[in-house]
Amino acid sequence: EAEVAQSPRYKITEKSQAVAFWCDPISGHATLYWYRQILGQGPELLVQFQDESVVDDSQLPKDRFSAERLKGVDSTLKIQPAELGDSAMYLCASSTDRANEQYFGPGTRLTVT
Amino acid sequence: QQQVKQSPQSLIVQKGGIPIINCAYENTAFDYFPWYQQFPGKGPALLIAIRPDVSEKKEGRFTISFNKSAKQFSLHIMDSQPGDSATYFCAASKNYGGSQGNLIFGKGTKLSVKP
Numbered sequence: 242e243a244e245v246a247q248s249p250r251y252k253i254t255e256k257s258q259a260v261a262f263w264c265d266p267i268s269g270h271a272t273l274y275w276y277r278q279i280l281g282q283g284p285e286l287l288v289q290f291q292d293e294s295v296v297d298d299s300q301l302p303k304d305r306f307s308a309e310r311l312k313g314v315d316s317t318l319k320i321q322p323a324e325l326g327d328s329a330m331y332l333c334a335s336s337t338d339r340a341n342e343q344y345f346g347p348g349t350r351l352t353v354t
Numbered sequence: 355q356q357q358v359k360q361s362p363q364s365l366i367v368q369k370g371g372i373p374i375i376n377c378a379y380e381n382t383a384f385d386y387f388p389w390y391q392q393f394p395g396k397g398p399a400l401l402i403a404i405r406p407d408v409s410e411k412k413e414g415r416f417t418i419s420f421n422k423s424a425k426q427f428s429l430h431i432m433d434s435q436p437g438d439s440a441t442y443f444c445a446a447s448k449n450y451g452g453s454q455g456n457l458i459f460g461k462g463t464k465l466s467v468k469p
Binding site for chain 2: 247274281282284285289297334336342346350
């Protein structure tokens with residue numbers, strides 16, 4: 242069964258450092274999402290891509306967060322500089338361009354010290 | 355403004371019981387309502403989903419009941435098992451010109467099924 246791949250699974254970094262997360266969606270899925278999930282809360286959208294284009298980044302803190310999906314396949318989410326409040330699970334999800342079902346990867350657990 | 359409100363926050367049932375988790379939404383433009391199951395340290399997994407044109411959908415032991423006029427929907431787990439112990443999230447999204455938008459999640463319900 243096809244799955245969304247994410248790496249690393251865990252990341253510990255000091256505040257003010259840069260950190261990057263990688264996501265490889267299910268093959269053929271044109272839409273890719275990055276969500277942030279704070280412990281005890283539901284996921285919240287950071288950015289949505291349709292192929293290589295950003296569809297929605299209204300909730301992305303653009304002063305420190307950036308995301309790209311250069312060839313419309315895999316994607317990278319970067320935080321620079323990391324802050325203590327960025328500690329969370331970062332989830333990637335993908336879907337076909339007109340489907341409803343979003344499939345999530347295992348996430349990257351970020352701890353900022 | 356919380357667009358999807360989920361209750362209860364936590365729930366404990368005995369094996370074989372029928373836990374019920376409720377969600378209410380505010381935006382009448384929402385047209386897709388999935389439920390996700392999440393185990394600790396894992397990503398959410400899609401369980402079952404419903405659209406507003408039906409009032410109930412059943413898949414295995416999981417049933418969604420949908421009340422469009424009340425803007426509410428609920429998840430029922432029949433014959434619950436200890437392996438169902440997880441956090442459950444309801445969500446909602448709306449269609450933009452033929453493509454589905456991002457999911458708005460509830461805050462989750464931590465379910466514990468006692469043996």
